[in-house]
Amino acid sequence: MNDAHKPAPSVVVHHEGSHYLRAGNVPYVPVGAHYVPPSGPDWPWRVGAADFDQSFRAMAAAGMNTVRIDLIWAAIEPAPGCMDEAHLQVIDSLFDAAERHGLTLHPALFVGGEVGDAYWDLPWASGRNPHSDEELLVLQERHAGVLARRWRDRPSLVAWDLTDEPPFWLFAEDTSDDQARAWTARIVAAIRAEDPEHLITVGTASQEVDHGPFRADVIAPLLDFSCVHPYAIYSPELYPDRLLSTRMTHSAAFETALAAGAGRKVMVHEFGASSNQFDPDAIAAYDRLLCWSSFGRGAIGFYAWCWTDAEPAAYSRAPYVRMPHETQFGVTEHDGTPRPRLGALSDLARTLGEIDLDAFASNGPMTDAFVPVPHEYVHPYGEESYGLSSMPAGPYLPAERAWYPNRDVKPLVRGWLNSFVLGARAGLTIDFCREQLDARWPELPVALVPAPLTTTTNSLLHVRTTFWSEAHTYVQGGGTLYLSCSAESAVQDLEALSGVSIVDRAPVHDTVILTFVQSIGKVTAGTEIRIPAGSADLHLRGVLFKATDAIVLAVDQDGRPALTMAKRGEGHTITCAYPIELLLAATPDAHSPDDSSWLIYSVIREISGTGEPRGIDHPDVTTSLLTGPSGGLLCITNHSGTDISDVVHLPATATGARQVFPPIHHSEIDSPSAIVGAHSALIISWRTTAEEQQREGNSTS
Numbered sequence: 047m048n049d050a051h052k053p054a055p056s057v058v059v060h061h062e063g064s065h066y067l068r069a070g071n072v073p074y075v076p077v078g079a080h081y082v083p084p085s086g087p088d089w090p091w092r093v094g095a096a097d098f099d100q101s102f103r104a105m106a107a108a109g110m111n112t113v114r115i116d117l118i119w120a121a122i123e124p125a126p127g128c129m130d131e132a133h134l135q136v137i138d139s140l141f142d143a144a145e146r147h148g149l150t151l152h153p154a155l156f157v158g159g160e161v162g163d164a165y166w167d168l169p170w171a172s173g174r175n176p177h178s179d180e181e182l183l184v185l186q187e188r189h190a191g192v193l194a195r196r197w198r199d200r201p202s203l204v205a206w207d208l209t210d211e212p213p214f215w216l217f218a219e220d221t222s223d224d225q226a227r228a229w230t231a232r233i234v235a236a237i238r239a240e241d242p243e244h245l246i247t248v249g250t251a252s253q254e255v256d257h258g259p260f261r262a263d264v265i266a267p268l269l270d271f272s273c274v275h276p277y278a279i280y281s282p283e284l285y286p287d288r289l290l291s292t293r294m295t296h297s298a299a300f301e302t303a304l305a306a307g308a309g310r311k312v313m314v315h316e317f318g319a320s321s322n323q324f325d326p327d328a329i330a331a332y333d334r335l336l337c338w339s340s341f342g343r344g345a346i347g348f349y350a351w352c353w354t355d356a357e358p359a360a361y362s363r364a365p366y367v368r369m370p371h372e373t374q375f376g377v378t379e380h381d382g383t384p385r386p387r388l389g390a391l392s393d394l395a396r397t398l399g400e401i402d403l404d405a406f407a408s409n410g411p412m413t414d415a416f417v418p419v420p421h422e423y424v425h426p427y428g429e430e431s432y433g434l435s436s437m438p439a440g441p442y443l444p445a446e447r448a449w450y451p452n453r454d455v456k457p458l459v460r461g462w463l464n465s466f467v468l469g470a471r472a473g474l475t476i477d478f479c480r481e482q483l484d485a486r487w488p489e490l491p492v493a494l495v496p497a498p499l500t501t502t503t504n505s506l507l508h509v510r511t512t513f514w515s516e517a518h519t520y521v522q523g524g525g526t527l528y529l530s531c532s533a534e535s536a537v538q539d540l541e542a543l544s545g546v547s548i549v550d551r552a553p554v555h556d557t558v559i560l561t562f563v564q565s566i567g568k569v570t571a572g573t574e575i576r577i578p579a580g581s582a583d584l585h586l587r588g589v590l591f592k593a594t595d596a597i598v599l600a601v602d603q604d605g606r607p608a609l610t611m612a613k614r615g616e617g618h619t620i621t622c623a624y625p626i627e628l629l630l631a632a633t634p635d636a637h638s639p640d641d642s643s644w645l646i647y648s649v650i651r652e653i654s655g656t657g658e659p660r661g662i663d664h665p666d667v668t669t670s671l672l673t674g675p676s677g678g679l680l681c682i683t684n685h686s687g688t689d690i691s692d693v694v695h696l697p698a699t700a701t702g703a704r705q706v707f708p709p710i711h712h713s714e715i716d717s718p719s720a721i722v723g724a725h726s727a728l729i730i731s732w733r734t735t736a737e738e739q740q741r742e743g744n745s746t747s
Contacts, residue, residue, distance in 0.1 A: 058243045059150070059204050061270050065311065065410040066346050066403055067204075067245070073403040076150065076204060076347035077395035078105060078112035080316060084357035084380040087161040087365070090121035095139035099146070101353060104378070106147040108388055109395040112204055113149050114249075114315075114349045115140065116157040118166050123189055126170055126181075134196065141200045150204035152349070153197075154249055155190060155233075159215030162369030167216075175217040177229045186229075187236040198241035205245035208233050211275065212248060212260045223426070226259035230268050249315045251275035254304045255284060257455035257506070262308035263424040263480070271346060272308065273315035274301040276336065279323075283456055284463060284631070289324045289332050290725055292637040292685045293467050296668070298340035300466045306344055307419060307478035311410075313347040314340050321355075321374040321385065330386035331725035335683050337394050338727035342670025342681030343475075344411045350391055355380040397707045397729060405676035406731050412671045414656045415492035416479040417465055418513065422505045423458065424480055431483060431510065446505060453506045457498050457585055460631035465496045467637050468627065470668040472647035473659055481509055485516045492654045493520060493527045497625035498585055501534035514538040522615030526654035528647075532625035533587040544619040545596030545612030552588035552602070556580040558624050559603040560646075566599065567652030569645050575600075577629045577643060586632065588624035596621070599649065609646065611653060618653050622646065639666050639686050659695045661730075666690060667722060677733035679706075684722040691721045700732035 059069050066073040081101055085092045098115075105113055121133050137153075144151040156176070159165050168174075176182045190208075197203055208230065213221035234246050247269050253261040254274070262272045278285040278297035287294045302312045317336050319329045337348050355376035360366050366373050377388045401407070421431050427444060429435075434442055446453075462478065469476045479488045487493065498507040514537060521527050521543070529537065529544065533551040541547040560575040581587065588602070596610035599620075608623045630636040630643060637644070644665050661669025666686035672679040677700065684690050694715070696703055703715040707729040715730065722728045 059245060060243075061245060061311070064404065064408045065344065066408070067271075073408070075398045075403070076112040076152070076313070076349065077391065077398060078110040078114065078149065078348075079350040079353040079377050079391070080114040081105075081353045082116070082161065084354050084360065086356065086360045086363060087116065087164055088118065088166060089116075090118055090133055090136070095136050095143060098140050099143040102143045102147045102149055104382060105353060106149055108384070109392040111149060111395060112152060112347075112349070113144060113353070114152040114154060114207070116160055116210060117153050117155050117193070119156045119158060119189070120166055120168050122193075123185070126185055127188065129189075129192060141197060141202055144202040145200075149202065151200070151202045152204050152207055154207040154210040155193065156186065156209040158209055159211055162365030162372040164365035165215045175220050176214050177212070177217060177221045177225045183229065183232060187232055190233050190236040191240050194237040194240035198244065203244055205247055205270070206237055206241075208246065208248045210249045211251040213258070218258070221259050223259045223264050227264050227268070230260075230265045234268050245270040247271050247273050247313065249273050249275065251277065251316065252281065254301060255281065255455075255459045257423065262305040262310065262312075266305075266308040266310040269310060272305045272310040272312045274298070274305050274312055275316035275351075276301045276314065277317070279319050284459060286634040288635055289319060289328050290335075290687065291635045292471070292666070293463070295332060295335040295683075295685050295725075296339060296467050296470060298336040298345070299343040299470075299668075300463055302340045302343045302345045303466065303476065304419075304462065304478045307480055311344065311346045313349075314345045315347075315349050316351040317348075318351040318375050318387070320371040321376075322371045326386045330390045333387045334390040334393075334727060335685060335725060337390070338681055338729070339668055339670070339683045342411060342668070342672065342683070344672075348391075348394060350377055350387070351375055352377070354378050354382070393707065397709075401679065401706055401729075401731065402676075404674060406674045406679050407672035408674040410672060411475065412673055413475045413477045414490060415469060415474045415494055416477045416488045416490045417462055417494045417496070418499060418509055419478050419480045420458070420499070420506065420509050421481040421483060422510075423455070426506065433512075450504060453504060455506060457628065458507045461496045461498055461625075461627045464627040464630045464636070465494050468630075468644050468647040469494065471637060471644035471665040472651050473663055473669065474647060474651050474656070475670060481513055485512050487516050487520045487525075491525060491656050492650060493525060494650070495528065496530045496627040497532040497535060498628065500529050500531055500537050501585065502536040503534060511538055514543070517543055518614070521617035521619055524616035526618050526620065526650060528620045528622075528650050530622040530625050530627060531589050532628065533584040533589055535589060541594060543612075543614070544610065544621040546591040546593050546607065546610050546621055548589045549592045550590045551584070552590050552606075552623065553604065554580060554582055554587060555603060558588065558626075558629060560600045560608045560624070562600045562609075564597070564599045566649050568648050573642070573645065575642050575645060577624075577626055578633050579624075579629055581632070586625060586628055591621070591623050609649070620650055620653060658698075660697065662690065662692045662694055662720070662722065664690055664692050667692070677702075677731060680728075680730040680732070682722055682728040682730070684724060684726055684728075687724050689721055689724050691719060693718050694720045694730065696730075696732055697734075699734045701735050703730055703732040705729070706731050
């Protein structure tokens with residue numbers, strides 16, 4: 047067995063020279079759960095270390111190698127600057143228990159908000175925002191420093207979590223980007239002053255998809271790795287879907303990719319669903335797909351929420367008495383009986399422990415397409431983006447602040463999310479690359495710019511006008527550019543770039559029907575794509591194209607150009623007259639097996655010539671490719687409810703392919719076909735040929 051997953055490393059976990067965390071000289075992937083005692087989340091007033099010890103033993107026996115816990119601020123510091131030594135000794139015992147059972151411990155400081163609507167207040171500072179109140183900021187620096195000094199030599203400490211799901215829940219509307227950045231910098235500095243060795247992160251939830259102040263673009267540069275808590279069940283405006291729908295089961299992979307674009311590796315830090323609302327077997331399948339699909343997109347660790355259900359005696363107390371679904375999030379029932387999701391988590395831990403991640407995955411995921419993230423999303427109202435600093439100019443202020451004081455990011459996120467899923471179904475692996483002020487584009491063969499990125503008016507939702515200045519160079523040089531348009535779209539030099547011009551808003555129909563008039567790749571002439579529509583919202587309404595030198599690939603129900611292609615130099619521009627990504631976003635359970643909208647992205651892939659298929663080329667199967675110096679991993683997830691048998695495509699340089707998961711007696715793959723179980727995964731490792739390894743070695747040297 048490879049050492050990559052042996053629990054409780056006796057050396058400080060660090061993050062240098064590899065995609066993954068490292069314990070000494072080997073990769074370390076945390077796989078475990080957040081532990082909340084069955085009696086309730088306000089545990090310091092209810093239970094002692096013995097409760098934790100018993101559960102830590104069970105976690106280790108199930109194959110977990112780590113556990114995350116909450117350190118409640120009010121319990122540790124019951125009065126300003128006064129630390130409760132008796133309670134600190136209880137936490138000392140939790141470190142002892144983790145070490146005794148071979149687990150690493152991941153403490154979350156300053157809790158704070160935690161379960162349901164529970165906010166464990168500071169009685170001596172009630173109503174004051176810890177992110178902006180200077181006295182509280184100083185006290186937090188001291189608090190963090192004391193804990194870092196006390197536990198810096200603990201071999202079980204895997205990383206510091208500055209707090210759980212900031213901003214502090216009572217002050218979410220009152221915390222700015224600048225305050226979040228400053229708070230993070232000060233607490234990180236306080237810990238580093240006492241403990242320069244251990245890793246630091248923040249356990250954020252929905253900050254990227256809500257454009258919160260603690261999103262990765264704001265705080266990631268201060269941290270060692272970023273975190274996501276992909277709770278799609280709490281975002282019906284993004285996921286109006288069943289639990290095992292394709293869009294839902296891509297949520298962790300999507301948030302991992304989106305956060306990673308800010309520059310740090312990403313951990314899936316909480317995930318799960320309530321057995322009060324969903325079938326336990328379905329939750330296990332959901333967890334399995336979330337974990338493996340996000341691992342394929344580069345996730346570096348996994349903490350399920352949470353280890354155990356609440357006990358019945360806790361139902362009558364807050365937060366459970368107010369939030370009944372929160373009682374049943376456990377990997378186990380309150381008495382320790384395993385739920386089906388424990389099997390999925392144990393399989394993940396065991397399998398990752400058997401993979402030589404240094405050899406096969408240390409380079410991280412390979413991608414072949416990008417979707418831009420507007421500069422305005424990263425730096426709202428940043429003066430550097432106004433273009434007025436290089437010469438004398440008038441005293442400009444953006445009136446948009448007054449027009450849209452609470453700009454809604456969700457149309458942008460819907461476009462990103464549905465483009466990501468369409469790409470996955472068509473075999474395109476997508477990065478989310480931040481828009482650059484110098485208009486440089488990433489060196490990836492496919493650029494996907496779905497509406498609302500092509501629009502105008504609300505600058506949070508679209509790229510800057512100067513973004514398009516490099517589009518011609520990108521396409522002329524061989525890139526494939528895809529644009530989808532809405533009645534809000536305004537693309538500079540669109541006709542020169544794409545061979546079409548916008549002449550008006552399209553009529554509103556209940557259903558948009560695209561009929562292909564050309565055969566391309568998997569698409570034959572006459573193929574129809576139907577997407578529910580019917581809204582007069584300009585963001586959801588299409589446009590009328592006038593084609594000049596573009597080739598019409600598909601027409602709409604009125605016979606007008608709906609999908610076009612223009613050859614420009616060595617590349618192509620593909621343009622869609624309808625915001626299909628946003629129309630799909632409004633469709634419950636979109637991207638189902640009988641939905642053919644992914645064919646538009648398969649046409650993009652075919653025209654781009656991004657190479658032979660990898661993994662299994664099927665719309666209900668997502669394949670991600672991780673690579674290392676000796677070979678790679680195919681991470682294949684089946685997002686449908688039926689088994690899929692198909693050809694497995696390996697890179698031309700691959701040899702010695704083995705099935706890693708599910709485990710089989712004869713792991714060498716001697717057949718070109720494989721079966722991926724319903725709502726399950728298939729993990730295949732392969733080695734590069736000696737010639738390819740030598741070539742890579744020479745290029746590195």
